[in-house]
Amino acid sequence: MFHPVVIIRRIPGIDFMGLHRLGFALSALLTLGSIVLFLVQGLNYGIDFSGGTLIEVRTPGPADLARMRGTLDGLGLGEVSLQGFGGPDDVLIRVARQPGDDKAQMQAVAKVKAALPPELDYRRTEVVGPKVGGELIQAGVIATVLALVAIALYVWLRFEWPFGVGAMLSTLHDTITTVGLFSLLQIEFNLTTLAAILTIAGYSVNDTVVIYDRMRETLRKYKTMDFRALINKSLNETLSRTILTVSTVALAVLSLLIFGGEVLRGFSIAMLWGIVVGTYSSLFIAAPILYYIRPRRASRAKEGEAPPAETQRVS
Amino acid sequence: MLYFPKWLVTLILAICLAGVALTIPNLFAQQTVERWPGFLPKKQVSLGLDLRGGSYLLYEVDMRSVLTERLNNILDGLRDGFRTARIGYTGLAAEGDHVAFTLREPERIEEARAIVKKLDPDLDMTAGAAGAVTLKFNDVALQRVEQQIVDQSIEIVRRRIDETGTKEPTIQREGADRIVLELPGVEDPEFVKRILGKTAKMTFQLVDENAATADKSHLPPGDEVLPLKDGHSPPGAMIVVQKRVMVSGDTLTDAQATFDQYGAPAVNFKFDTVGARRFGDTTKSNVGKRFAIVLDNAVISAPVIREAILGGQGIITGSFTSESANELALQLRAGALPAPLVALEERTVGPDLGADSIHAGALASIVAVILVVAFMLVFYGLFGFFADIALMFNLCLMIASLSLLGATLTLPGIAGIALTLGMAVDANVLIYERIREELRGGRSLISSLQAGFERAFGTIFDSHLTTLVAGFLMFFLGSGPVKGFAVTLSIGVITSLFSAILITRLQIVSWLRRTKPKAIPI
Numbered sequence: 015m016f017h018p019v020v021i022i023r024r025i026p027g028i029d030f031m032g033l034h035r036l037g038f039a040l041s042a043l044l045t046l047g048s049i050v051l052f053l054v055q056g057l058n059y060g061i062d063f064s065g066g067t068l069i070e071v072r073t074p075g076p077a078d079l080a081r082m083r084g085t086l087d088g089l090g091l092g093e094v095s096l097q098g099f100g101g102p103d104d105v106l107i108r109v110a111r112q113p114g115d116d117k118a119q120m121q122a123v124a125k126v127k128a129a130l131p132p133e134l135d136y137r138r139t140e141v142v143g144p145k146v147g148g149e150l151i152q153a154g155v156i157a158t159v160l161a162l163v164a165i166a167l168y169v170w171l172r173f174e175w176p177f178g179v180g181a182m183l184s185t186l187h188d189t190i191t192t193v194g195l196f197s198l199l200q201i202e203f204n205l206t207t208l209a210a211i212l213t214i215a216g217y218s219v220n221d222t223v224v225i226y227d228r229m230r231e232t233l234r235k236y237k238t239m240d241f242r243a244l245i246n247k248s249l250n251e252t253l254s255r256t257i258l259t260v261s262t263v264a265l266a267v268l269s270l271l272i273f274g275g276e277v278l279r280g281f282s283i284a285m286l287w288g289i290v291v292g293t294y295s296s297l298f299i300a301a302p303i304l305y306y307i308r309p310r311r312a313s314r315a316k317e318g319e320a321p322p323a324e325t326q327r328v329s
Numbered sequence: 330m331l332y333f334p335k336w337l338v339t340l341i342l343a344i345c346l347a348g349v350a351l352t353i354p355n356l357f358a359q360q361t362v363e364r365w366p367g368f369l370p371k372k373q374v375s376l377g378l379d380l381r382g383g384s385y386l387l388y389e390v391d392m393r394s395v396l397t398e399r400l401n402n403i404l405d406g407l408r409d410g411f412r413t414a415r416i417g418y419t420g421l422a423a424e425g426d427h428v429a430f431t432l433r434e435p436e437r438i439e440e441a442r443a444i445v446k447k448l449d450p451d452l453d454m455t456a457g458a459a460g461a462v463t464l465k466f467n468d469v470a471l472q473r474v475e476q477q478i479v480d481q482s483i484e485i486v487r488r489r490i491d492e493t494g495t496k497e498p499t500i501q502r503e504g505a506d507r508i509v510l511e512l513p514g515v516e517d518p519e520f521v522k523r524i525l526g527k528t529a530k531m532t533f534q535l536v537d538e539n540a541a542t543a544d545k546s547h548l549p550p551g552d553e554v555l556p557l558k559d560g561h562s563p564p565g566a567m568i569v570v571q572k573r574v575m576v577s578g579d580t581l582t583d584a585q586a587t588f589d590q591y592g593a594p595a596v597n598f599k600f601d602t603v604g605a606r607r608f609g610d611t612t613k614s615n616v617g618k619r620f621a622i623v624l625d626n627a628v629i630s631a632p633v634i635r636e637a638i639l640g641g642q643g644i645i646t647g648s649f650t651s652e653s654a655n656e657l658a659l660q661l662r663a664g665a666l667p668a669p670l671v672a673l674e675e676r677t678v679g680p681d682l683g684a685d686s687i688h689a690g691a692l693a694s695i696v697a698v699i700l701v702v703a704f705m706l707v708f709y710g711l712f713g714f715f716a717d718i719a720l721m722f723n724l725c726l727m728i729a730s731l732s733l734l735g736a737t738l739t740l741p742g743i744a745g746i747a748l749t750l751g752m753a754v755d756a757n758v759l760i761y762e763r764i765r766e767e768l769r770g771g772r773s774l775i776s777s778l779q780a781g782f783e784r785a786f787g788t789i790f791d792s793h794l795t796t797l798v799a800g801f802l803m804f805f806l807g808s809g810p811v812k813g814f815a816v817t818l819s820i821g822v823i824t825s826l827f828s829a830i831l832i833t834r835l836q837i838v839s840w841l842r843r844t845k846p847k848a849i850p851i
Contacts (some may be wrong), residue, residue, distance in 0.1 A: 017710055017850070018707070018708055018709045018710035018711075018712070018713065018850060018851060019707050019708050020708075020765075025766075025769075070682065072681070115671075116389075116671055116672060116673050117671065117672070120522070120672050120675065123675075124519070135679065135681065136516070136517070136677070136679055137678070137679045137681060137682040138676075138677065138678050138679065138682050139675065139676070139677040140675065140676045140677070141672075141674065141675040141676075142673075142674050143672070143673045143674060145389075145673055146387065146673045146674045150808065153806045153807070153808070154806075154807075156806060157802050157803060157806035157807065160802050160806070161798065161799050161802050164798045164802065165795050165798060165799070168791075168794065168795060168798060169795075172791055205807070205808070205809065205810050205811050206741050206744075206810055206811070206814070208807075208811060209741055209803060209807065209810070209811045209814045209815070212799045212802065212803050212811075213748070213796075213799060213803075213814075213818065215799050216795050216796035216797075216798060216799030216800065217752070217796060217799075219792075219795045220752075220755070220792040220793075220795060220796060221792075223788065223791045223792045223795060224759065224788050224792055227787065227788040227791065228788075231784075251766065252762075254762055254765075255758050255759055255762040258708060258758045258762070259752075259754075259755045259758050259759075261704065262701050262704055262705070262751045262752075262754050262755070262758070263748070263751035263752055263755070264751075265697065265700040265701055265704060265751060266697040266700070266701060266747050266748055266750055266751025266752075267747075267748065267751065268700075269693045269694075269696035269697040269700060269747065270693045270697065270744055270747050270748070272693075272696075273689060273692045273693040273696055274689050274690060274693040274743075274744065274747075275685065275686060275689030275690070275693075275740075277379075277686060277689075277740055278689070278690075278693075278740065278741070278744055281741065281744055282744075285748065
C-alpha cells in the first residue's frame, strides 16, 4: 500500500559522549549570555507586564505613521510608540505607563482616541494598570519556578534523583535561553510568551524522559556496560524517534508561525526555539550529565517492575 | 496487548462516535443548531472575547473609601458620645485604617470603652500609655464587610449592565475584591465605563443658609462643606449643607431622563412611600429654604422649596446634557454602588480582528494537520495512515471535550490545539519506532507489535504527564489567554493518550485479523 521512508535504517553510532564537553561549553555560554542579556538589556515587556496602553487601529488607506506620531506626541503622554503591524494600514500604538494610579492609564486611552481622526477602526484596545502588571509578573515567575520543581520531582519519583537533577538542569537551560532569545531580539514578551515558556518546560522534558527511559532500560539489561557507552547506546537507539517527533511538532509550530497571524508570532517563535533547544539539551546536557552524577546500578528491584533474574531463580 | 475484549472495542467506538457527534454542532452557525430537534447535541465551543470581539474589564472595589467613610462616621459618633458623657479628649482623628485619640483623664478608659462598644461592636480598642487609644476594625468584621460590599457591588454592576442592554454579559468575582466583566459584542466600552465610573450615591440634605462657606474652621457642628456643581455657579464654588440626610437615594423607585420646562435635559425621579412621606414632611416644614441634591459628595442642584412636595416625585435640573441625564437616570434606577470601582484592566477586541484571528488560527491548524498527516504517511506508510485516523478522532475528541466542558476557546487556545496535534503523534512515533527496533532485533511480527505497544506505554505516560503538569500550573496560575491555552493543551494531552494508544491499536489489530500479513510495512 504505502512504502514508508525509513530515515534511519540501522542504529547509528554517533559518539554523543565525545561531544558532550563541547555541548556543556556551548550551553554554559548560551545560559550565561542569556543571563547577561537579561540583566543588561532586559526584556521588551508587553503591556501585560509593564502596564500601559496598546491600541491597534486600521486606517482607511495606508497609514501615515509620521503624522499620527506628530499628533500623539503632542498629547504629553510620555513615550508613545507607533509601528506597522501586519499590513500597511494596520498600526500598533503603544503608550507607556502613565505616572500615577490605574485611573491615569484609562484617561490616556480617552486622550489618544480623541486626538486621532474619527474614521479609524479600533481593532483592539488593551489597558493594563500597574497593579495588575506587577501581579502578572509575579504569577508568571511563580508558575515557571513551580513547573521546574514539579517536573524535577516527577522525574525524581519515577526514576532516581540524578535523573531529576538532569531533567531540571536541562529544562532550566531551555527556559533561560528562551528568555535570552527574547532579550536578544527584543521581541515583545507578554502573557502568551509566558505560556510558551511553560509549554517549553513541559515539552523539553518530554524528550528527556524518553531518553531517560531508554537509559534505565539499558541499565537493567547491561549491568556491566561502561557508562559512557551506555549513554551513547541509549541516545543512538532513540535518535530516530527524537528526529521524527521534533519534526512533527516543528511542522505544527511552523504553520502557526506562518499562518497564525501577528498576535501569535511571539508565541510561535518561542515555541520553535524551545523545540530545537529542548531537543539539543536532551541529547547534550540531560543525558551526559548522568555520567557525572550516576544513578545507582544495583537498585532496580524497587522500581516496581520485574525483579532481577537472579532473585527469580532463587525463589 | 493485541487482544481486545468486546466491551473495550464497543467502548472505544462509542467514545469516538460521541466525539464526532459532539463536534458536529460546531460546524454550523448557532442559529441553525438551535432549530435542530431536541435529541441532537447542541453544545458549541464558546469563543473567547479575543475571537468573537468584545470587552473585558477588570475592576477593583475600592474598600479604602468605604473604610474611610465608616471611620469618619465613628469620629462623629465619638464626638457626640464623649460630649454627652463629658469625657475630655484630644487629637481625635482617623489615620489610615484606624482612629486615634487621647483621653484627658486616662482613668475614664472604661467609660470610653463602653461608648465605643455601643457605637460599633466591630471595633477593637487598644489603650496605650497616658490615655492614648487606638480603634481598629477586627479582621473578621473587615472580611465580612468586604464580602458584603463586593457582593452588593456585583449585584449593582449587573443591574447597571442589564440596563444598558448588553447581551450575554458575564459578571464575576475574582479574588477577594475584584470584579470581572466580559461583554461580548461591546466594541467601545466607554459608555459602560462611564456608567460604572460613579457610585451614584444620592442624598437630599438641607442647605444651611446661615453658615458662611468661606469660614471652614467655624463650621457649626452637624454641617459640612461640599462643592457646588449645579451648572450655574462658578467652578470651585462651595456650599454648606446639613450633614443629616433628609431622604436618601435608596428610597427611589424610578428615575428617567426628561426635559425641564425650558427644554433642558433633566432627571425625573419617584420615591417609594417611605421616601415620599419623609420628603413631604421635610419640605412642608422648610418652605422657603433651599435643599441640596447631593450626588457623590457634590451638590448638583440646590433648589428653593416653594411649597411642600407631597407627590413623591421630583425633577433634578442642573448641568445635564441629554447623555449625562440618561446615565444618571440609569444609575439611580439600578441603585448606588456601595463603593467606588477602580478600573485595573481593559481589553477590547473589535469584531474584525476577532474574525481575522479565527481565520488565522483555523488556517494555521488546518495546515498543521495536513503537514502532520502527510509526514506520518511518508514516514510510516500504512501505520502512519492508522495514526492519522487516530489523529482525526483526537481532534474531534478535543473539540467535543471543549464543547462539553463549556470551555472558552481563545486564540492561544487554538495555538494549543495545533500544538497538541503535533505532539499527539509522538505517542505513535514512540510505538512504531519501538516496533521497528524489535523487528530489527529479530522478533516475530506479532511479538514485535506486542512489545512495541507494551514497552512504549510507560515512556508515553511519563512524557505526557510532564506536559500535563505544566498545563495544570498554567491553568491555576495564569490568567485570560494563558488559561485558554492551558485548557486546550491539557485536554489535548489526555485525548491524544487515548487516541494514539487505543484507537491506533484497535486499527492495527483489526488489520492484522483481516489480512493476516507475513510482514508489516513499517
